[in-house]
Amino acid sequence: MPRGNSTGLMGANLTVDGGIPLDMIKMNKILSYEPNNLTMTVQAGIRLKDMEEFLADKPFTYMPAPAMHWATVGGNVDTNAGGLKAIKYGVTREHIRELKVVLADGKLYKFGAKAVKSSSGYSLKDLIIGSEGTLGVVTEVTVRLYPRPKEIINALIPYPTLTQAIKSVPAILASGVVPTTVEFMGLKVIDLWESYAN
Numbered sequence: 001m002p003r004g005n006s007t008g009l010m011g012a013n014l015t016v017d018g019g020i021p022l023d024m025i026k027m028n029k030i031l032s033y034e035p036n037n038l039t040m041t042v043q044a045g046i047r048l049k050d051m052e053e054f055l056a057d058k059p060f061t062y063m064p065a066p067a068m069h070w071a072t073v074g075g076n077v078d079t080n081a082g083g084l085k086a087i088k089y090g091v092t093r094e095h096i097r098e099l100k101v102v103l104a105d106g107k108l109y110k111f112g113a114k115a116v117k118s119s120s121g122y123s124l125k126d127l128i129i130g131s132e133g134t135l136g137v138v139t140e141v142t143v144r145l146y147p148r149p150k151e152i153i154n155a156l157i158p159y160p161t162l163t164q165a166i167k168s169v170p171a172i173l174a175s176g177v178v179p180t181t182v183e184f185m186g187l188k189v190i191d192l193w194e195s196y197a198n
């Protein structure tokens, strides 16, 4: 059973019925950064945190933002991790162009393609994404990059009732302004936050 950084909350990398855990953490290299086709190829054991550090001074970024930055990209692929930016950019699945995977026959296969237009044939890449290590071992991942947004604006909007807050979300989306993130904070959390942050 492949094992990323073991941050998964479901224990999906545990070999409960016996078996061999396969630690991927040393397969952590960046293999290519290709701004011309908006992709980056990494080994599956690299942590999100290290990808973010590599991209920090570049004009392109990797958009999915699961809160656990120590997770590996292979673990993100096999749990199809989501994150706060899902409302605008989708979850990990939407950002994977190509996977290299070792299947049970011991052979290395390539699923998907770096090109955006790769539509015919079975989408085996999508079968691997979210399969929690049950179908094969992901060794290489080509992700899609986005131009880094030039401006980021935060809006803090108070609502008198929870119902009004909830109803405003589809209205905001329908207005054509798609926020990167929409987060709800109740009054109790705001009070705790204010006393913590003074």
Ligand SMILES: Cc1cc2nc3c(=O)[nH]c(=O)nc-3n(C[C@H](O)[C@H](O)[C@H](O)COP(=O)(O)OP(=O)(O)OC[C@H]3O[C@@H](n4cnc5c(N)ncnc54)[C@H](O)[C@@H]3O)c2cc1C
Binding pocket: 001, 002, 003, 004, 005, 006, 007, 008, 009, 012, 013, 024, 044, 045, 065, 066, 067, 068, 070, 071, 072, 073, 074, 075, 076, 077, 078, 079, 080, 081, 082, 083, 084, 131, 132, 133, 134, 136, 137, 138, 139
């Ligand atoms: C504090 C915290 C916040 C989190 N926030 C979010 C969040 O916002 N959104 C969200 O969706 N998730 C979140 N998670 C869960 C997170 O997505 C997973 O922890 C992460 O994706 C797992 O990555 P990992 O490298 O730790 O993999 P592991 O936990 O080691 O493994 C997870 C699964 O992936 C498989 N796997 C790992 N590597 C490979 C590989 N190379 N090839 C094939 N299969 C592999 C394993 O077999 C297992 O089934 C959070 C977790 C924590 C602890």
